[in-house]
Amino acid sequence: MSHRVHNFNPGPAALPLPVLEQVQRELIDFQGTGMSILEASHRGKAYEAVHFQAIADLKALVGAGEEWKVLFMGGGASAQFALAPMNLIPQGGFAQYVTTGSWSEAALKEAKKLGDARELYTSGPDHKHVPKSGQVAVDPKAAYVHYTSNNTIYGTEYDGTPEFGHTGNGPGHVPLIADMSSDILSRPIELDRHAVIYAGAQKNLGPSGVAVVWIHQSALERCRGDVPQIWSYRKFAEKDSLLNTPPCFPIYIVGLVARYLLEAGGLTWAKKRNDEKARILYNAIDDSAGFYRGHAEPGSRSQMNVTFRLPTPELEDLFAKQSTAAGLIGLKGHRSVGGMRASIYNAVPLESVQALVGFMQQFRGEHG
Amino acid sequence: MSHRVHNFNPGPAALPLPVLEQVQRELIDFQGTGMSILEASHRGKAYEAVHFQAIADLKALVGAGEEWKVLFMGGGASAQFALAPMNLIPQGGFAQYVTTGSWSEAALKEAKKLGDARELYTSGPDHKHVPKSGQVAVDPKAAYVHYTSNNTIYGTEYDGTPEFGHTGNGPGHVPLIADMSSDILSRPIELDRHAVIYAGAQKNLGPSGVAVVWIHQSALERCRGDVPQIWSYRKFAEKDSLLNTPPCFPIYIVGLVARYLLEAGGLTWAKKRNDEKARILYNAIDDSAGFYRGHAEPGSRSQMNVTFRLPTPELEDLFAKQSTAAGLIGLKGHRSVGGMRASIYNAVPLESVQALVGFMQQFRGEHG
Numbered sequence: 001m002s003h004r005v006h007n008f009n010p011g012p013a014a015l016p017l018p019v020l021e022q023v024q025r026e027l028i029d030f031q032g033t034g035m036s037i038l039e040a041s042h043r044g045k046a047y048e049a050v051h052f053q054a055i056a057d058l059k060a061l062v063g064a065g066e067e068w069k070v071l072f073m074g075g076g077a078s079a080q081f082a083l084a085p086m087n088l089i090p091q092g093g094f095a096q097y098v099t100t101g102s103w104s105e106a107a108l109k110e111a112k113k114l115g116d117a118r119e120l121y122t123s124g125p126d127h128k129h130v131p132k133s134g135q136v137a138v139d140p141k142a143a144y145v146h147y148t149s150n151n152t153i154y155g156t157e158y159d160g161t162p163e164f165g166h167t168g169n170g171p172g173h174v175p176l177i178a179d180m181s182s183d184i185l186s187r188p189i190e191l192d193r194h195a196v197i198y199a200g201a202q203k204n205l206g207p208s209g210v211a212v213v214w215i216h217q218s219a220l221e222r223c224r225g226d227v228p229q230i231w232s233y234r235k236f237a238e239k240d241s242l243l244n245t246p247p248c249f250p251i252y253i254v255g256l257v258a259r260y261l262l263e264a265g266g267l268t269w270a271k272k273r274n275d276e277k278a279r280i281l282y283n284a285i286d287d288s289a290g291f292y293r294g295h296a297e298p299g300s301r302s303q304m305n306v307t308f309r310l311p312t313p314e315l316e317d318l319f320a321k322q323s324t325a326a327g328l329i330g331l332k333g334h335r336s337v338g339g340m341r342a343s344i345y346n347a348v349p350l351e352s353v354q355a356l357v358g359f360m361q362q363f364r365g366e367h368g
Numbered sequence: 369m370s371h372r373v374h375n376f377n378p379g380p381a382a383l384p385l386p387v388l389e390q391v392q393r394e395l396i397d398f399q400g401t402g403m404s405i406l407e408a409s410h411r412g413k414a415y416e417a418v419h420f421q422a423i424a425d426l427k428a429l430v431g432a433g434e435e436w437k438v439l440f441m442g443g444g445a446s447a448q449f450a451l452a453p454m455n456l457i458p459q460g461g462f463a464q465y466v467t468t469g470s471w472s473e474a475a476l477k478e479a480k481k482l483g484d485a486r487e488l489y490t491s492g493p494d495h496k497h498v499p500k501s502g503q504v505a506v507d508p509k510a511a512y513v514h515y516t517s518n519n520t521i522y523g524t525e526y527d528g529t530p531e532f533g534h535t536g537n538g539p540g541h542v543p544l545i546a547d548m549s550s551d552i553l554s555r556p557i558e559l560d561r562h563a564v565i566y567a568g569a570q571k572n573l574g575p576s577g578v579a580v581v582w583i584h585q586s587a588l589e590r591c592r593g594d595v596p597q598i599w600s601y602r603k604f605a606e607k608d609s610l611l612n613t614p615p616c617f618p619i620y621i622v623g624l625v626a627r628y629l630l631e632a633g634g635l636t637w638a639k640k641r642n643d644e645k646a647r648i649l650y651n652a653i654d655d656s657a658g659f660y661r662g663h664a665e666p667g668s669r670s671q672m673n674v675t676f677r678l679p680t681p682e683l684e685d686l687f688a689k690q691s692t693a694a695g696l697i698g699l700k701g702h703r704s705v706g707g708m709r710a711s712i713y714n715a716v717p718l719e720s721v722q723a724l725v726g727f728m729q730q731f732r733g734e735h736g
Contacts (some may be wrong), residue, residue: 009409012616020396020404027392028385034373034695036388038575038621041377041698074442074577075598078612082596113596202613206407207616209577211444228450228481230443244446245570247577247615248380253406293437327402330409 004217006352009330010152010208011182011203012349019256037252043247050248054255055240057262062191064214070232071213072241072251077103077181077200078129078156080211081110084146084177084196084270087223087233089115093143098136098164101151102336107179120145120164127154129163129300137165143222144175144195150183152203155307155341156300157183161190169195169218183304184212185261186346187271195219196233198201203304206254210247259347270346275290275346278303279352284357291368292360295337309339315338315367328356374720377569377698378520378673379550382715387624405565410594410613414592418616422623423608425630430473430559432582439581439601440609440619445471445549445568448579449478452514452545452564455591455601457483461511464488466504466532469495469519470704475547479514488513488532488706495522497668498530505533511590512543512563518551520571521702523675523709525551529558537563537586549670552580553629554714563587564601571672572714574622629714637712645712645721646671652725659736660728663705677707683735691733696724 007014030037033046040047055070064070072164073079084107089095094116097108100123111117121136123129145164150157167176175195176270184199191197195216202208215233223234235243261270282301285292287310295307310316316339320332333341344353375382386605398405401414408415423438441447452475457463463482465476468623479485491497498519506513512638513532518525534545543563552567559565563584570576583601592600603611629638650669653660653676663675678684684707688700701709712721 003397003400003402007403007407009407009412011613012407012409012415014407015404017396020406023406024392024395027372028388029396032371034371035375036383038391039375039377039380039382040389041380042576044377044698045379073613074444074447076442078441082598110596110598113594190583200613208613209616209618210409226481228478230446230450230478244444245379245443245568245576246444247618249575249617250577250615295604328404330412355423 005327005353006330007329007348008342008344008352008356010334010341011200012208013203013345015206015253016257016260016347019253019260022256023253029230034208038184038249040248042242042248044051047248050252051242051246054258056250056304057255057258058212058214059265060260061133061258061321062189062214063183064191067148067190067217069215069220069237071215071236072246072249073211073213074209075211075322076208077179077198077211078106078110078308080198080213082114082143083105083231085111085114086227086231088175088177088219089117089143090222090224094118096138096142096145097148098131098145098162099124100130100148100156103152103155103179103181104146104148107148112128127151128295129154129297130156130158132299132337133163136162138167138174140166140174142174144177146177146179148179150180150302150304152182152305152343153337154295155302155305156296157167157302157304159299161193167193169216175219175222183302185267185270186274186304187269203249203252203343206209206257207250209250210254212254274303274344274346277348277350278306280357281306281344281353284360288364289368291364295339304343304345306342306344307339317329318367319352319363324357326359327361356367371649373695373715374723375697375698376710376724378702378709378711379568380576381711381713382417383574383621384625384628384715387438387621387628390624391394391621406617410610410616415616418620418623419610419614420608422619422626425623425626426580429553429626429630429634430557430594432559435585436437436559437583437588437605439583439604440614441579441581441604442577442615443579443675444576445566445579446474448547448566448581449475451599451601453482454514454595454599456543456545456573456587457485457511458590458592458692462486464506464510464513466499466513466515466530467492468498468516468524469522471520471547471549472514472516475514475516491524495519495524496561496663497665498524499529500525504530506535506542508534508540508542510542512545514545514547516547518548518670518672520550520673520711522663523670524664525670525672527667529561535561537576537584537679542647543587544588551670553635553638554642554672556635564684569622571711571721574625577618578622580622641718642671642712642714645716645718646674648725649674649710649712649721652728654671656736659732663707668669672711672713674710675701675705675707681706684688685729686735691727694727696727
């Protein structure tokens with residue numbers, strides 16, 4: 001039995017133990033092929049089965065039909081910050097961005113290098129909330145509107161698909177693009193209200209090294225033709241992400257995670273579990289008589305990244321140090337927000353959250 | 369003891385067994401951290417040690433000094449086809465390409481989408497050779513000249529650094545850019561005659577999912593400032609490839625492979641071993657009284673990818689089928705050349721090549 005800590009890392013993050021055990025078991029001889037999956041040709045039968053099963057399972061989990069393609073691309077979600085405008089802002093067109101944290105700001109900044117990208121709304125500078133339904137209205141002439149469903153650093157999240165006005169995949173509607181890196185597959189999603197959903201794998205999907213893109217046929221049709229092929233959504237869709245050698249091992253693990261999730265009960269199961277984890281953690285904050293203070297406004301709280309402050313920076317340092325010593329890893333918040341952050345993605349078990357809540361109560365008893 | 373085949377895959381390809389064994393051993397609990405390296409934060413001590421050790425070892429192997437940076441980038445070598453021109457062809461400038469196979473043709477085609485890229489020389493359409501010393505002269509006004517050191521598909525390779533005229537890193541010289549994806553670290557290289565060397569990892573360096581770039585300070589200084597940061601060599605160099613979440617696990621394995629190679633004796637050791645493997649395989653072709661015919665001209669033969677034909681397509685099909693059944697995997701040639709191809713990268717042991725030679729002799733005995 002391996003020694004395992006409670007892993008609250010913001011990404012790369014915890015993976016399901018049964019997935020890690022399977023990877024370890026078949027690492028040197030993959031399913032009787034006499035070689036590791038790390039050594040298998042991406043044009044061979046063994047890897048192709050892994051690749052297409054991962055695509056099928058990632059479609060099944062979100063209920064994607066024939067009009068959707070799943071792509072595997074390199075460079076992380078940060079590459080998508082550049083790929084979305086490169087492919088989808090036409091000559092003379094413009095895109096609109098809803099910025100609710102560091103990553104959507106980074107997406108906007110990168111997009112500005114590639115086309116006419118405009119800020120539609122910002123919750124800055126402190127990013128304690130996401131906009132309410134109807135508060136933001138996209139320009140019907142925009143090439144697309146981009147939002148970040150969950151803000152890893154600030155710990156805010158939309159309660160479902162945001163209402164920005166004329167979004168949709170039909171004629172006369174504005175395509176909706178979502179960066180779901182930090183809450184993908186954590187709850188059911190309204191896929192068909194989106195045109196493109198992308199996510200770096202290293203939070204809920206698998207290890208770092210691949211981004212997964214769900215792209216609707218209508219968005220593929222809008223893609224520009226003058227994009228280098230390695231950055232073309234359309235080329236990747238045509239070749240099922242086998243245009244060049246893909247990041248095979250990260251995709252293999254994403255596939256194992258997707259299968260694990262499907263067999264456990266899919267996104268409804270994931271949401272129920274994640275809601276329970278978030279509930280007991282926010283309760284520990286709210287029931288602390290002000291010792292712990294959440295960063296996010298209550299209506300905008302993330303179910304994935306729970307950010308909170310303590311009475312003083314000294315106590316926050318002590319909390320970080322003592323929690324690490326107690327085997328609770330990765331709780332120090334991002335420097336731009338300060339305080340603490342518990343990332344409780346799909347693969348973080350309830351027992352880890354319970355251990356954290358116990359530690360919080362004990363710490364408050366000693367220092368409150 | 370795991371069942372292991374003889375792996376002649378062109379990439380992804382064989383990895384050293386001791387590396388695979390170490391990966392398997394520490395997969396669930398990485399060096400006592402209580403988590404997998406797949407779950408470790410890229411900002412944490414455990415991963416950072418892996419990352420910077422890999423950089424140091426990849427510099428040590430090629431004898432790179434202070435003026436060199438090693439970068440880890442996503443998207444494979446195919447992304448480098450676009451990144452080199454994007455970063456290094458200035459407004460109004462042009463680059464020159466020596467095309468000696470499918471991959472250098474692909475590099476040129478992609479570069480043309482991003483700037484003024486011109487073919488300087490081609491060995492096409494059959495690509496049986498690489499140009500001889502002094503046969504190609506770069507325009508001294510070119511922003512750079514790009515070549516492919518080893519042609520995976522056709523099985524040709526330069527015998528060391530090619531002489532294209534005014535190349536070098538000093539003022540008045542043309543920077544030399546090499547795609548060394550399929551022979552990197554297989555032999556000593558004249559690093560300081562190059563400005564940029566890049567390689568997809570999945571042949572000699574590790575698994576797929578990362579490209580390694582060695583870039584000289586003079587090239588970093590020439591980089592354009594208007595490149596999106598995720599595609600900027602300069603930004604990657606400034607942040608030691610930790611600008612965003614890197615492909616941690618592929619980098620970890622690249623680091624293990626680099627360390628394994630350093631401890632075994634470095635590039636001189638690798639060359640000696642690879643020369644011996646190539647020698648016995650080309651001998652088996654040359655001593656077959658014409659039954660096996662090499663594709664590459666003798667002066668341009670690759671030490672990494674040995675391409676050969678049999679008397680008829682029917683015999684080639686039979687060879688592919690029977691060799692696979694005998695546990696010799698990946699010998700079918702690329703469809704653009706036909707015939708057979710044995711990829712004998714660093715991690716392919718001499719015993720595998722001996723087994724192949726034995727099979728070739730037996731097959732010829734039965735069908736010659």
